[in-house]
Amino acid sequence: MKPSTPNARRFPPISPKCPHMIHGGDYNPDQWLAYPDVIDEDLRMMRLARMNAASVGIFSWTSLEPEDGVFTFDWLDRIMDRLAENGQFIVLATPSGSKPAWMSEKHPEVCRMTAEGIREPHGRRHNHCRTSPIYRAYCTRINTELARRYGKHPALLVWHVSNEYNGGDCHCPLCHEAFRVWLRARYHDDLDALNHAWWTRFWSHTFTSWEQIRPLDSSIHGLMLDWQRFKSDQTLDFFRHECAPLREWTPDIPITTNFMGFHLTLDYWKFADAVDVVSWDSYPPYHDRPDDWLHAVDVSFAHNMNRAFKQKPFMLMECSPSVQNWKPVNKLKRPGLHFVEALQAVAHGADTVQYFQWRKSRGGFEKFHGAVVDHCGHEHTRVFREVSEVGAALARMDDVVGTTTPAETAILYDWENRWAIDEASGLSRDNRRYQETCTAHYRPFWSAGVACDAINEDCDLSRYKLVIAPMLYMVRPGLAERIEAFVRGGGVFVTTYLSGIADESDLCFLNGFPGPLRELLGVWAEETDTLYEGDDVRIAAVDDGSAGLRGEYKAETFCDLIHAEGAQALAVYANQFYRGRPAVTVNRRGKGRAYYIASRNEARFHADFYRHLIDELGLRRALGCELPDGVTAQIRTDGEREFIFLLGFNREPVEIDLGPAVYRDLVSDSEYGGRFQLPPYTALVLEPAEKTAAAEPARRR
Ligand code: GLA
Ligand code: ZN
Numbered sequence: 001m002k003p004s005t006p007n008a009r010r011f012p013p014i015s016p017k018c019p020h021m022i023h024g025g026d027y028n029p030d031q032w033l034a035y036p037d038v039i040d041e042d043l044r045m046m047r048l049a050r051m052n053a054a055s056v057g058i059f060s061w062t063s064l065e066p067e068d069g070v071f072t073f074d075w076l077d078r079i080m081d082r083l084a085e086n087g088q089f090i091v092l093a094t095p096s097g098s099k100p101a102w103m104s105e106k107h108p109e110v111c112r113m114t115a116e117g118i119r120e121p122h123g124r125r126h127n128h129c130r131t132s133p134i135y136r137a138y139c140t141r142i143n144t145e146l147a148r149r150y151g152k153h154p155a156l157l158v159w160h161v162s163n164e165y166n167g168g169d170c171h172c173p174l175c176h177e178a179f180r181v182w183l184r185a186r187y188h189d190d191l192d193a194l195n196h197a198w199w200t201r202f203w204s205h206t207f208t209s210w211e212q213i214r215p216l217d218s219s220i221h222g223l224m225l226d227w228q229r230f231k232s233d234q235t236l237d238f239f240r241h242e243c244a245p246l247r248e249w250t251p252d253i254p255i256t257t258n259f260m261g262f263h264l265t266l267d268y269w270k271f272a273d274a275v276d277v278v279s280w281d282s283y284p285p286y287h288d289r290p291d292d293w294l295h296a297v298d299v300s301f302a303h304n305m306n307r308a309f310k311q312k313p314f315m316l317m318e319c320s321p322s323v324q325n326w327k328p329v330n331k332l333k334r335p336g337l338h339f340v341e342a343l344q345a346v347a348h349g350a351d352t353v354q355y356f357q358w359r360k361s362r363g364g365f366e367k368f369h370g371a372v373v374d375h376c377g378h379e380h381t382r383v384f385r386e387v388s389e390v391g392a393a394l395a396r397m398d399d400v401v402g403t404t405t406p407a408e409t410a411i412l413y414d415w416e417n418r419w420a421i422d423e424a425s426g427l428s429r430d431n432r433r434y435q436e437t438c439t440a441h442y443r444p445f446w447s448a449g450v451a452c453d454a455i456n457e458d459c460d461l462s463r464y465k466l467v468i469a470p471m472l473y474m475v476r477p478g479l480a481e482r483i484e485a486f487v488r489g490g491g492v493f494v495t496t497y498l499s500g501i502a503d504e505s506d507l508c509f510l511n512g513f514p515g516p517l518r519e520l521l522g523v524w525a526e527e528t529d530t531l532y533e534g535d536d537v538r539i540a541a542v543d544d545g546s547a548g549l550r551g552e553y554k555a556e557t558f559c560d561l562i563h564a565e566g567a568q569a570l571a572v573y574a575n576q577f578y579r580g581r582p583a584v585t586v587n588r589r590g591k592g593r594a595y596y597i598a599s600r601n602e603a604r605f606h607a608d609f610y611r612h613l614i615d616e617l618g619l620r621r622a623l624g625c626e627l628p629d630g631v632t633a634q635i636r637t638d639g640e641r642e643f644i645f646l647l648g649f650n651r652e653p654v655e656i657d658l659g660p661a662v663y664r665d666l667v668s669d670s671e672y673g674g675r676f677q678l679p680p681y682t683a684l685v686l687e688p689a690e691k692t693a694a695a696e697p698a699r700r701r
Contacts, residue, residue: 007406007463010638011312014254014277014351015157018089021346021394021401022157024053025355025372026318029079030063031362038377039079042359043086045379049372050391053089055317055354056080057146058163059125061095064142068102071145084155091317091354092156094146094242096139097163098125103138110135113172115216126166130238131174139242147249159246160317161239161257164281167231167265171216175234180210182230197505198222221423221506228419232267240274258317261302262435264422267415269456272309279315280306281356282345283324287331293630293649294443296344300632301442303348305413305454313402316345318356322370322383330368335382336681340647342390343683346397347634347645349405353390393667397685400643400666403636407451408619412469413438414456420474420506421498428530431557437470437496440603444610449622449633461486465617472499472517474506480516487520488590492617495521496597497528497560513560514596521596522567522587529559529578538574539583539599546570548612549584555599559583562598573599584609624661628654631678644686646678653677662689 013019032038046054057064057076065071080090104111104122109132112120120127128135150156187194191207198220200206205220207213215227243255254276259268261280272278282302284295306314321338323330333341342353360371372387373379379388418434438454445452453464457479461467467486472495480500487493500514500521509515513525531537537559541549547570561578567585585596597609614621622633622644630650636643643666648654655677662673663686671689 007311008404008637008639011402011404013401014313014315015089017154017157018052019398019401020052021397022053022089022315022352022354023049023051023391023394024055024088024091024352025051026058026357027054027056027359028059028357028361029056030060030075032359033075038359039082041377042373043082045373045384046086046088046358048379049384049388050395051358051372052087053091053157053352053354054083054358055091055093055160056083057095058093058160059095059098060093061098061142062100064095064146065100068106073145073149076150080150080153080155084153088155089157090153090155091158091160092146092150093160094139094143094162094246096128096135096161096242099128099135103135107132107134109172109174110138112168112170113175115169115171117171119172126164127168129170129172129175130234131170131172131178133174136238136241140245143242144245144249147246151250151253156250156253158277158315159243159250159253159255160279161242161246161255164258164260165235165239165266166260166263167228167235169231176214178234179215179227179230180213182233183213183226184210186226197507199507218423219425221420221425224423225416225419225506228265229267229416231265232270232415235266236270236274239271243274256315256317259306262305262413264418268305268309269415269458277315278306278309279317279352281318282316282341283318283320284341285327286333286337288329290651291630292337292651296341296630296632296647296649297443297446298439299341299344300348300446300634301411301439301454303345303350304407304442304452307349307405308407308410308453308455308459312404313349313351315352315354316342316350317352317354319345319353320370321355321372321387323368325366325369333370334651334681335386336679337649338383338386339389339393340649340681340683343393343645343685344647346394346400347636347647347683349636351401353394355387393685396666399641400636400685403638403641403643405451405634405636407453408464408617409445409450409466409468410453410455410459410461410464411438411442412456412467412472413454414474416476416504417457417472417474420502421471423506427498427528428557432471434471437600440606441468441470441494441610443603444607445614446632447607447627447629448611448614449627450614450619451622451635461491462489464491465619466492466494466613468494469499470496472496472514473501474504475500475502475509475516476504480520483517483594484520484589487592487594490591492592492595492613493520494595494597494613497525497558497599499596500525517594518565520587520589521585521594522565523562523582523585523596524565525560525562525598527561529561529576531555531557531559537576537599539571539601539605540574541571542569547584547586548608549605550608553605554602555583556602557600559600560598562596567596623658625657625659628656630654631656642687646682646684646686648678648680648682650678651680653679663687664689
């Protein structure tokens with residue numbers, strides 16, 4: 001069967017050097033230079049675990065440059081050669097994630113400064129000033145040395161630039177001045193324009209010179225929003241600066257830097273343009289509640305975004321093969337979970353499964369963080385066995401490399417929108433939950449096995465049939481027009497309460513919410529009620545069954561009081577003084593339609609509402625059958641072959657009924673069809689069996 005959208009294709013592998021799935025992890029041989037046997041053992045065990053990559057040098061600056069300008073590359077020369085001989089490619093890091101002590105001592109400006117003007121002490125990591133020209137110059141020098149020395153190394157696969165950049169605060173004079181320069185560019189040197197954008201006549205906050213501006217007043221929302229933007233942009237500028245020598249000396253080696261999912265401080269959509277391949281680090285808090293699978297939904301949503309950044313395969317740069325060390329409770333991953341988690345990444349478009357970390361450090365902050373090789377130092381452990389199973393499975397997936405996941409649905413998650421929502425005073429302060437809300441809207445698609453991208457406000461909408469924009473508070477210029485064109489052309493658009501409130505400067509739209517979307521949606525949101533936990537608000541379907549809605553649903557936290565201005569009510573409030581007012585509406589426009597969901601509703605509402613849309617729009621489900629709770633199916637395809645990943649995150653076996661179709665699991669070669677029990681934490685990679693059945697008689701399970 002051919003996929004139903006034309007967007008499927010096969011991309012080349014991340015590097016032509018390795019046309020296989022990459023299985024690797026952070027490797028810190030410089031911690032073990034005094035233990036030569038350890039390195040021999042590492043190499044032996046990497047082969048056993050079918051690891052074909054190692055990420056080296058991530059925090060090695062002092063090992064590489066123990067004194068200013070004195071370089072010690074011999075250990076890295078040796079390890080790169082040995083890894084290459086042993087069958088591992090190298091994901092080589094630039095070391096800026098942690099700076100040497102001699103540097104902080106000699107040039108305190110490389111350390112960040114607090115809002116109180118105190119220089120942070122040397123130590124920890126990920127905390128350098130991103131403006132400091134001295135730090136930038138040191139980075140240029142070491143990166144140039146690395147690129148010149150290893151650029152032609154046959155095993156060099158990818159550059160891993162720095163590590164987990166963050167947009168944390170540095171209030172040093174250099175950063176404040178850079179912020180002002182950034183502001184002058186944004187506001188075209190026009191202080192009046194800035195004052196207007198920040199609405200500074202409020203509380204007499206008007207700035208009468210650029211020099212007065214400091215990012216220290218959280219009561220000026222526009223200022224704080226621009227400070228967030230600046231920190232993200234300045235980090236990106238730092239990243240580009242780090243890349244310059246790599247681009248110059250090794251133009252053919254792809255560059256990445258590891259993202260952190262929905263991490264608050266960096267707008268990864270902008271970073272995505274600057275990397276050659278997207279990578280991210282995934283650390284879900286599994287087992288903190290009975291329904292593990294809800295975490296899997298969050299993770300899938302993040303994978304979807306990492307795939308959508310470039311609409312091509314990405315890298316899972318880090319995950320823990322077992323525990324973490326930085327959560328309040330660090331529970332062991334239950335047997336099988338690691339396997340399904342690894343294949344989940346692949347299902348959503350990862351062409352790599354990599355770990356933090358290969359070998360547990362003997363001391364230091366992460367000595368209790370999960371690793372492929374534990375302190376016992378051998379391979380006879382549960383975790384090592386589970387990692388080896390992943391390695392063996394990935395080794396069978398060459399044909400999956402480079403395939404994509406064509407999605408007909410997109411959910412909008414936008415960083416600037418989130419910053420503006422979080423910054424605003426008022427509404428329901430502790431319960432905004434923008435990211436969680438986006439995931440709640442995604443869940444029915446996950447459960448139905450319908451592919452879904454996570455995109456931002458600037459993305460092309462025309463490739464989708466359905467676009468959902470929960471809490472679209474900020475509507476940047478041009479977006480409303482693009483949504484309008486999308487709907488007129490036949491697209492279906494869904495948005496919710498708290499949408500169309502403010503422009504890109506966080507200035508509220510005048511003339512009625514949802515601002516520039518009011519006409520398209522055919523509603524006017526006159527007021528927003530915010531609720532206490534336990535407040536009883538319900539909405540009721542107008543016409544039982546229409547739009548998939550039946551009976552009553554509980555509403556919580558946010559309830560918009562809207563007037564239909566042409567839109568048709570599908571549900572109304574069932575109680576409170578706004579009883580009878582519309583709660584869910586649809587407005588037809590051109591060939592498409594636009595829905596407004598006025599309240600934050602319980603999960604059952606999303607399930608009913610979106611299931612109906614999925615059927616009505618004929619959105620492709622990965623498998624034709626119903627899936628039990630906790631199970632999803634995701635497709636990767638090149639337009640010809642389809643790989644259907646069936647992923648089960650339940651603690652107990654569940655029954656699946658695949659109907660008459662017969663599939664073969666690429667990992668085990670077993671055939672599946674009809675009814676069967678899916679064991680706890682299981683992943684299958686299914687292909688319709690007709691294609692392969694001729695080769696071998698069917699062994700139905
Ligand atoms: C992050 C870092 C790693 C390591 C892990 C631990 O992802 O990039 O260096 O600290 O967390 O979970
Ligand atoms: Zn600074």
